Amino acid sequence: MGSxxxxxxxxxxxxxxxxxxxxxxxxxAALPGKKILVHxxxxxxxxxAAEIGIxxxxxxxxxxxxxxxxxxxxxxxxxxxxxKIVAALQKHGCDAxxxxxADANSIKAVxxxxxxxxxxxxxxxxxxxxNKLGVKKFLEAGFTPIFSAITHNGLGQLLNxxxxxxxxxxxxxLSDLYETSLVYCFEKNGVLRDVNDDNSVIQSxxxxxxxxxxxxxxxxxxxxxxxxxxxHAIGKGVKNVYIGNAANLHLFxxxxxxxxxxxx
Amino acid sequence: MGSxxxxxxxxxxxxxxxxxxxxxxxxxAALPGKKILVHxxxxxxxxxAAEIGIxxxxxxxxxxxxxxxxxxxxxxxxxxxxxKIVAALQKHGCDAxxxxxADANSIKAVxxxxxxxxxxxxxxxxxxxxNKLGVKKFLEAGFTPIFSAITHNGLGQLLNxxxxxxxxxxxxxLSDLYETSLVYCFEKNGVLRDVNDDNSVIQSxxxxxxxxxxxxxxxxxxxxxxxxxxxHAIGKGVKNVYIGNAANLHLFxxxxxxxxxxxx
Numbered sequence: 005m006g007s008x009x010x011x012x013x014x015x016x017x018x019x020x021x022x023x024x025x026x027x028x029x030x031x032x033a034a035l036p037g038k039k040i041l042v043h044x045x046x047x048x049x050x051x052x053a054a055e056i057g058i059x060x061x062x063x064x065x066x067x068x069x070x071x072x073x074x075x076x077x078x079x080x081x082x083x084x085x086x087x088k089i090v091a092a093l094q095k096h097g098c099d100a101x102x103x104x105x106a107d108a109n110s111i112k113a114v115x116x117x118x119x120x121x122x123x124x125x126x127x128x129x130x131x132x133x134x135n136k137l138g139v140k141k142f143l144e145a146g147f148t149p150i151f152s153a154i155t156h157n158g159l160g161q162l163l164n165x166x167x168x169x170x171x172x173x174x175x176x177x178l179s180d181l182y183e184t185s186l187v188y189c190f191e192k193n194g195v196l197r198d199v200n201d202d203n204s205v206i207q208s209x210x211x212x213x214x215x216x217x218x219x220x221x222x223x224x225x226x227x228x229x230x231x232x233x234x235x236h237a238i239g240k241g242v243k244n245v246y247i248g249n250a251a252n253l254h255l256f257x258x259x260x261x262x263x264x265x266x267x268x
Numbered sequence: 269m270g271s272x273x274x275x276x277x278x279x280x281x282x283x284x285x286x287x288x289x290x291x292x293x294x295x296x297a298a299l300p301g302k303k304i305l306v307h308x309x310x311x312x313x314x315x316x317a318a319e320i321g322i323x324x325x326x327x328x329x330x331x332x333x334x335x336x337x338x339x340x341x342x343x344x345x346x347x348x349x350x351x352k353i354v355a356a357l358q359k360h361g362c363d364a365x366x367x368x369x370a371d372a373n374s375i376k377a378v379x380x381x382x383x384x385x386x387x388x389x390x391x392x393x394x395x396x397x398x399n400k401l402g403v404k405k406f407l408e409a410g411f412t413p414i415f416s417a418i419t420h421n422g423l424g425q426l427l428n429x430x431x432x433x434x435x436x437x438x439x440x441x442l443s444d445l446y447e448t449s450l451v452y453c454f455e456k457n458g459v460l461r462d463v464n465d466d467n468s469v470i471q472s473x474x475x476x477x478x479x480x481x482x483x484x485x486x487x488x489x490x491x492x493x494x495x496x497x498x499x500h501a502i503g504k505g506v507k508n509v510y511i512g513n514a515a516n517l518h519l520f521x522x523x524x525x526x527x528x529x530x531x532x
Contacts, residue, residue: 052320052343055319055320055321056316056319056320057319075348078347078348078351078352079316079343079344079347079348080343080347081347082346082347082350082351083342083343083344083345083346083347083348083350083351084339084342084343084347086346086347087342087346087347087368087370087371087418087426088342088426090368090370090371090420091370091420091424091425091426092424094370094373094420094422094424095422095423095424099372099373100370100371100372101371101372102367102368102370102371103366104351104354104366106351106354106355106358106364106366107351107354107364107365107366108363108364108365108411109358109363141409145405145409147372154351156354156355156358158358158359159359160355160356160358160359161355162351162352162355
């Protein structure tokens with residue numbers, strides 16, 4: 005087993021707030037050791053699409069990515085957002101390298117099969133989607149990969165792919181090579197015992213705790229699939245999964261960051 | 269001196285023609301050995317800017333890059349165009365890695381000083397702008413860097429930079445490490461003896477020939493600065509500069525591609 009690797013996922017809400025984003029990036033740059041950032045999209049893509057007359061198509065809360073929308077998300081995620089993040093990290097001394105899944109063939113996905121719904125150019129990640137040896141080359145050369153949520157199918161087609169899933173797939177795959185932790189940054193301080201009390205963060209949750217917390221109703225709704233995915237990643241070799249507030253990332257090294265999910 | 273490196277620059281006119289572009293990329297992918305592609309922007313940025321109500325500002329034929337326009341060119345050049353090219357090259361078995369100058373701090377520029385005209389967020393390249401050891405890491409790891417015409421200043425600011433200049437700066441800098449040739453692809457078959465005869469390509473021009481051809485009036489107008497820049501690059505260590513038709517790139521290895529500029 006090689007050295008430690010931290011994979012941090014940052015969501016759209018931080019990306020949409022310029023000063024939040026800058027504060028977060030300064031903290032991410034200061035994180036020692038090997039690391040990867042995966043970023044979501046934010047509202048810029050939706051706004052740009054509206055401005056150029058592309059209607060955002062949603063089915064059952066899922067965005068449909070037709071060809072004009074794929075162009076928009078490629079522009080915004082892999083272009084504007086990714087390069088702004090890379091330039092900001094370089095300023096803070098982090099040798100950032102912006103990537104889509106097409107670059108260095110780092111993440112190959114398959115266009116989601118059409119069943120009831122045609123999601124359009126949406127990529128699903130498979131078990132061997134991540135080119136871990138390619139990503140390893142960048143890490144070993146001292147670069148910090150910054151992934152946007154765009155992948156490709158290896159046949160010339162770009163695909164829009166969920167950023168949480170990319171982060172998780174990278175973590176599972178790279179845990180063969182590194183002692184890998186996955187850090188989900190969101191707008192809460194962690195998994196809360198009392199949803200109305202931001203200071204009621206549960207510091208550590210095992211899979212067994214998770215079952216109890218679900219039956220107690222402490223963990224519910226959107227948090228359930230998030231944690232299910234996290235424990236799935238742990239089951240596949242990821243050491244720990246953290247869930248916490250982007251604004252607290254500086255506490256990560258001191259063990260004071262959010263909720264830590266552990267296998268047992 | 270290391271191995272051979274070819275740096276190919278492709279212009280906007282090819283980028284704007286989807287089938288031309290695909291044909292060119294197939295040929296570029298087939299080019300053996302170490303190589304780099306630098307691509308210009310094309311008309312998509314201008315069209316997108318118009319669609320979202322950003323007026324293209326030109327002063328003396330030069331585009332002024334204000335902040336909204338910088339966002340547009342970053343989206344289009346470093347996002348849409350760059351990632352489409354990378355995905356297409358991956359399809360053809362070329363391990364392409366899309367880069368802006370901010371990525372891996374590969375090309376640092378300075379915001380053009382305001383004299384009579386404020387060009388806005390336009391980057392000028394200096395003698396030590398290229399991080400040649402960073403770019404070398406990618407080449408030695410087997411990747412083919414694909415540069416969009418976006419750089420950064422190292423202080424968090426992205427900058428719009430001329431693609432011809434980027435190609436030339438890369439070639440000059442990397443000629444310290446590789447036997448480097450620079451290949452400008454454009455819409456003509458090369459430097460023509462008779463502008464109306466596409467088959468009148470001058471196969472080889474020395475700097476002395478260039479002076480004669482200028483005084484004879486064979487080379488004039490826009491071609492003069494192009495060739496001046498090319499001979500400048502040769503004076504700085506670049507082995508050869510080629511100027512020819514993107515559609516003929518497959519002839520490059522056989523010595524049948526366009527006009528070759530040589531030092532003597």
